[in-house]
Amino acid sequence: MSEHYVVPVKTYVKTLLTLIFLTFVTVKIAEFDFGSLNVAVALFVAMIKATVVALFFMGLKWDKGFNAVILITSLIFMAIFFLLTLGDIETRAQTDKVEAMRFGINSPVNIIGEGHSESHSKKH
Amino acid sequence: MEHEVDKRSFYEVKKGFMSWAITLDHKRIGIMYLVSVLIGFGLGGLFALALRLELITPDKLFMADKMYNQSFTLHGAIMVFLFIIPSIPASFGNFMLPLMLGAKDVAFPRLNLASFHIFLLGAAFLVLSIFLGAVDTGWTFYAPYSLHTDTSVVCAVFGAFIMGFSSILTGVNFIATIHSLRPPGMTWFRMPLFVWALYSTSILQVLATPVLGITLLLLMVERVMNIGIFDPSLGGDPVLFEHFFWFYSHPAVYIMILPAMGVMSELVTTFCRRNIFGYKYIAYSSIAIAVISFLVWGHHLFVSGQSDFASMLFSLLTFLVAIPSAIKIFNWIATMYKGSIDAKSPFLYFVAFILLFCIGGFTGIVLGSLSLDVNLHDTYFVVAHFHYTMMGGVLMAFLGAVHYWWPKMIGKMYNELLAKIACFLIVIGFNVVFFPQFLMGAKGMPRRYHVYDPEFHVYHVISTVGSWILAVGFIMVLYYLIQSLRNGEKAPDNPWGSLTLEWKTTSPPILENFESTPSVTCGPYEYKGSPS
Amino acid sequence: MSELDSKFIKHEVAHHFESAEQEFDTAKLGMWTFLGQELLFFSALFVAYAVFRFLYPAMFLEAHRHLSVNMGFLNTIVLLISSFTMAMAIRSAQVSNKKHTFIYLLVTLVCAGMFMVVKYMEYMEKFHHGLLPGRWFTGEGTSEVLHIFFGLYFCLTGLHGIHVLIGMGLIIWLLIRTQKGEFYSEYYTPVEMVGLYWHLVDLVWIFLFPLLYLVG
Numbered sequence A: 001m002s003e004h005y006v007v008p009v010k011t012y013v014k015t016l017l018t019l020i021f022l023t024f025v026t027v028k029i030a031e032f033d034f035g036s037l038n039v040a041v042a043l044f045v046a047m048i049k050a051t052v053v054a055l056f057f058m059g060l061k062w063d064k065g066f067n068a069v070i071l072i073t074s075l076i077f078m079a080i081f082f083l084l085t086l087g088d089i090e091t092r093a094q095t096d097k098v099e100a101m102r103f104g105i106n107s108p109v110n111i112i113g114e115g116h117s118e119s120h121s122k123k124h
Numbered sequence B: 001m002e003h004e005v006d007k008r009s010f011y012e013v014k015k016g017f018m019s020w021a022i023t024l025d026h027k028r029i030g031i032m033y034l035v036s037v038l039i040g041f042g043l044g045g046l047f048a049l050a051l052r053l054e055l056i057t058p059d060k061l062f063m064a065d066k067m068y069n070q071s072f073t074l075h076g077a078i079m080v081f082l083f084i085i086p087s088i089p090a091s092f093g094n095f096m097l098p099l100m101l102g103a104k105d106v107a108f109p110r111l112n113l114a115s116f117h118i119f120l121l122g123a124a125f126l127v128l129s130i131f132l133g134a135v136d137t138g139w140t141f142y143a144p145y146s147l148h149t150d151t152s153v154v155c156a157v158f159g160a161f162i163m164g165f166s167s168i169l170t171g172v173n174f175i176a177t178i179h180s181l182r183p184p185g186m187t188w189f190r191m192p193l194f195v196w197a198l199y200s201t202s203i204l205q206v207l208a209t210p211v212l213g214i215t216l217l218l219l220m221v222e223r224v225m226n227i228g229i230f231d232p233s234l235g236g237d238p239v240l241f242e243h244f245f246w247f248y249s250h251p252a253v254y255i256m257i258l259p260a261m262g263v264m265s266e267l268v269t270t271f272c273r274r275n276i277f278g279y280k281y282i283a284y285s286s287i288a289i290a291v292i293s294f295l296v297w298g299h300h301l302f303v304s305g306q307s308d309f310a311s312m313l314f315s316l317l318t319f320l321v322a323i324p325s326a327i328k329i330f331n332w333i334a335t336m337y338k339g340s341i342d343a344k345s346p347f348l349y350f351v352a353f354i355l356l357f358c359i360g361g362f363t364g365i366v367l368g369s370l371s372l373d374v375n376l377h378d379t380y381f382v383v384a385h386f387h388y389t390m391m392g393g394v395l396m397a398f399l400g401a402v403h404y405w406w407p408k409m410i411g412k413m414y415n416e417l418l419a420k421i422a423c424f425l426i427v428i429g430f431n432v433v434f435f436p437q438f439l440m441g442a443k444g445m446p447r448r449y450h451v452y453d454p455e456f457h458v459y460h461v462i463s464t465v466g467s468w469i470l471a472v473g474f475i476m477v478l479y480y481l482i483q484s485l486r487n488g489e490k491a492p493d494n495p496w497g498s499l500t501l502e503w504k505t506t507s508p509p510i511l512e513n514f515e516s517t518p519s520v521t522c523g524p525y526e527y528k529g530s531p532s
Numbered sequence C: 001m002s003e004l005d006s007k008f009i010k011h012e013v014a015h016h017f018e019s020a021e022q023e024f025d026t027a028k029l030g031m032w033t034f035l036g037q038e039l040l041f042f043s044a045l046f047v048a049y050a051v052f053r054f055l056y057p058a059m060f061l062e063a064h065r066h067l068s069v070n071m072g073f074l075n076t077i078v079l080l081i082s083s084f085t086m087a088m089a090i091r092s093a094q095v096s097n098k099k100h101t102f103i104y105l106l107v108t109l110v111c112a113g114m115f116m117v118v119k120y121m122e123y124m125e126k127f128h129h130g131l132l133p134g135r136w137f138t139g140e141g142t143s144e145v146l147h148i149f150f151g152l153y154f155c156l157t158g159l160h161g162i163h164v165l166i167g168m169g170l171i172i173w174l175l176i177r178t179q180k181g182e183f184y185s186e187y188y189t190p191v192e193m194v195g196l197y198w199h200l201v202d203l204v205w206i207f208l209f210p211l212l213y214l215v216g
């Protein structure tokens, strides 16, 4: 067991400073408006931070490769979950429109499209 | 570190209630799971018989509407969460995995025990909910009905939520075991295919079950606090619940079937005395099934208000699952070719599996076709489809596993003649119950109704009679297994002449599994004279 | 080793492992697998977040103004520091420095406590303005579905908070065992495992902060 790599204190300190710096960056860039890219930019910085945590604090950089495989696999399945679910939500408005036009069916579900909340008349 | 190996079987080393309740031995935990899932199966079976009886007349026989709804919900929920999901992996997986690898135990024995206790706790909640106003939502707990019905949804859902963790922890344990506890010589491609199947099942358990957990948690929160994410009257989206639910539950059907497929590989090689055809393809196709099963969940939402785009995508992806499943079927059949077949009862279950699972799988493809499913969704066609896969597939494999590993686990033989007769009864009874359901489903008989159009009367009568044949078959199995327990003839160490490691130790195994760590020098199925 | 023997309780390798190394690697593999399930566990909440943010962008913009960026920022820093001290605690155990292990764990615990205190203050502030979860929601705004944002907010931060509390429990358990002298260069598996868990809790917060507090 004694042969486990002992990470120098300096590395951990640098990691912490990087993360604090990136947190400032997160707050600062939120003040700019990138339009529809706002989320993407915020997530990009968050992902850099997450990578730093995983590599240094969690020690993946020095670890057995398979642990990284587990992490990446989980991330891939999360991505599948996101993409396919949003693939439905983002195209739903269009389907509802067709149904309303062709068959006169109006979706009983109130949320049918982006920005629909403004016309959403149900009180809470 | 040399020490004396205790040569008594693991049953004899310790006795008494506590020797079971807090055991860390994977074999005892496996046996306790086996007993629990059998109780679950019996309970679910009683509901099934009651449902079928109610359906023998087109009008109400003895169940009120609500009671009928509660009965099919409990039948489904119990069969899925208490029986099928833990059936093969938790009972036979726990017992056999270390033995087949040549290890002394699973990687985390205490975690293993904890997961059994968690399972019991969850089961207790599910059973408790029956008395607090049984759930009537269907086993799928669809919102928004599950948010508004006055039955004990929270209690039942909480039970399923807890049982999910048991499943996750078992998965974690198996993955670690398979990675770390293989003895020298047991390379990845010398592992028995049942182990490969357990490995892919574990991946699914670890990656899919947490989503069920959070979904059920959100459902409880939504029901108790109305936070508004699933309830359309609060601006939420009920279809989102279905997405979440099926993100777990489609992979869950493969949590059920993959271990069953693993059992099939063991049965076919042992009883044909032949090396498996296409070992690597079967191993890889397990992994492929595990991965693809995450991409198809939307085929349950074709008529739920999912977008057309998503439906088309999911329909396309659904067809992909058939490929790795078919690879396995072809390989098993090729393994039988020119083998010297010994048609013992476990092998009969193998044949039954192939036959019934093919019907189930093919009708799955039919349902996966968007345009057909719009008509067939929520009819008895779907009911027949998933019973052919779950009962015709998983249950046959489960029974095959019981008959195959019984001598090893219990150390006694059972009456082979009765076993064969019971197998025929079960297969015949099964088809009598479910084949008519394809026909009436295709003609439009909707599922989950107990008052129906007289047009469908004859099908329902046949189906109900079939359920009695099935019941007789199961009671027979129960009878000769109990008989074997009480005064069965002592089983030899290797009654089937199988080559995998679990047969190299005594029947039943000793506490430490093997007297000395076995060393492995060749693949698991290299029978003499069989081409490799 | 002899000098270590007197200070520490020697660890026995479980019977089904060949070596301490194998035991350690297995535990770590199991822990990573468990973290994989944690990610998927949280993911459904993030998917729900994404769905509703897509459906009600204006509402999200309005709702997030009720959250205090300063508090969120403070908590982010606190958690980052606690991650650092956790990593240092593991390192101290690796070099058999019992005193440092204890101190670093203690600081981690204090940070976790601070995080919860800040969270508590934030929650109180929300409650005060009627921004309660679901059926108790009485907040006022231009959007009809404001409650959904707060429903998600309470689910996400609540679940994360529960993870922090569990982590605190685990750290206390580690503190006791450290005090007994169970962790040293040859055996520090539990410290390493809890450490991994703790970093994951931090990771989730790294995403929660921009998504909840910095929408616009």
Ligand code: HEM
Pocket (backbone or CB within 6 Å): B140, B253, B254, B256, B257, B299, B300, B318, B319, B321, B322, B325, B360, B361, B362, B363, B364, B365, B367, B368, B369, B373, B376, B377, B378, B382, B385, B386, B389, B390, B393, B394
């Ligand atoms: C070739 C593989 C398979 C395909 C393509 C397939 C396809 C489908 C489709 C499209 C449906 C939805 C039908 C509807 O509700 O309209 C369905 C339902 C179902 N399938 Fe399969 N399936 C396959 C294998 C399996 C297996 C192996 C199992 C279980 C072991 C299974 C269990 C179920 C269950 C439980 C349902 C219905 C759930 C419910 O609505 O209550 N399927 N399947």
Ligand SMILES: [Cu+2]
Pocket (backbone or CB within 6 Å): B249, B250, B253, B296, B297, B299, B300
């Ligand atoms: Cu499916």
